[in-house]
Amino acid sequence: MTFPVLEGKVAIVTGAAMGMGAATAILFAEAGAKVVAADMNEERGRAVVAEIEAAGGTAVFHQVNIADSAQVKGMVEAAVAAFGRLDVAVNNAALTPDDKLTAEFDEDYWDRLMSVDLKGNALCLKYELQQLIAQGDGGSIVNISSVSGFRPQPANPAYVAAKHGVNGLTKTAAMEYGAQNIRVNAVAPGAIDTPMLRGALDQFGFTEEEYAPQLSLLNRFGQPREVAQASLWLASDQASYVTGSVIHVDAGYTSR
Template sequence: MTFPILEGKSAIVTGAAMGMGEATAKLFAEAGARVLVADMNEERGKAVADEITASGGTAVFHQVNIADSAQVKAMVQAAVDAFGRLDVAVNNAALTPDDNLTSEIDEDYWDRLMSVDLKGTALCLKWELQQLVRQGDGGSIVNISSVSGFRPQPKNPAYVAAKHGVNGLTKTAALENGEHAIRVNAVAPGAIDTPMLRGALEQTGQSEAEFAPALSLLGRFGQPREVAQASLWLASDQSSYVTGSVIHVDAGYTSR
């Protein structure tokens, strides 16, 4: 059972067509929020919005490339047009990690990943913060980081650098916006059972039973909804004295 702790709130969730973003959009709707399902994937994004509506929630889809400032501005405006205001945002959209040694960086993919995972998150913050400041009554933003923002992984130089940057953006935005009663936090997931992770397992020929113990003290992968629960708490008034923080949802991976 999900309590209606976001009742009456308007939320944006980026990267909401699948995985953690989809789980977050659906959980927020269960908790009473009106949700803008934002993603590049129009077909799947519309399906998620339709599933929320069919379950009794309120959601609309908006197609966006978060690497484009004008599109991000339009995304925020779409939420305001649909719901009257913005209260909460979860900046989840990201590209698949790179797979090159630092000495062999794929410069084209580096630029592409940085434009989404780091610049895209910054652009989301820019336009979301402007709307929240303009409204004048606070709000909550959650950025999705990664354990890679704390414990570097080999052959992921772009992704690791971007997620370190997301942590820095989170803390800077929190410092700047406390006076506006706007809280900015992040969630750092570990090994979460998403299509991205399953694809990596297929590439390496490993099973969850073989791979999970190296990444989790609980010996299993996390579920997207478990990450969404952390975002829900940070988005709600139940975390009203929390800002500038990063919550690790990683089954203890970064503790050892």
């Protein structure tokens, strides 16, 4: 059972077409939020909105490339146009991690990943914060980081660097806007059962049974909804005294 902890709130969720983003958009709607499901993938994004509406929730799809400043600004404006305001945002959109050692990294993919995973998150913060400041009554922003922002992995230097940057952005924004009752936190997922993770398993020829114990003290992969639950708590007034924090949803991976 999901309690209506976001009743009457307006929420943007980026990367909402699949995986953790889709689970977050659906859960937030269950919790009473009016959701702007934002993503590049229109077909899958609209399917998520249809699922929310079929369950009795309220949502709209907005197509956005978060690496583009004008599009991100337009996303926030679209949320306000649709629902009158903004209260909550979950900045989840990200690209698949790179797969080269540091001495061999692909410079083109480095630039592409950084434009989404780091600059894109910064742009989302920029325009979401501007709207929350203009409204004058606070709000909550959740950035999706990664355990790779704390325990670097070999052969994905761009992704590791970007997620370290997301942690820094989170703490900086929390410091700057706490006095205006705007809370900014992050969630750092571990091994979550998403298309991205399944693709990596296929690429390297691993099974969940073989690989999960290396990444989880619970010997299983996490589910997207388990990450969404952490974002929901941070977004809600139940976390009213929490800002500048990163919650690990990683089955103890970073505690080893």
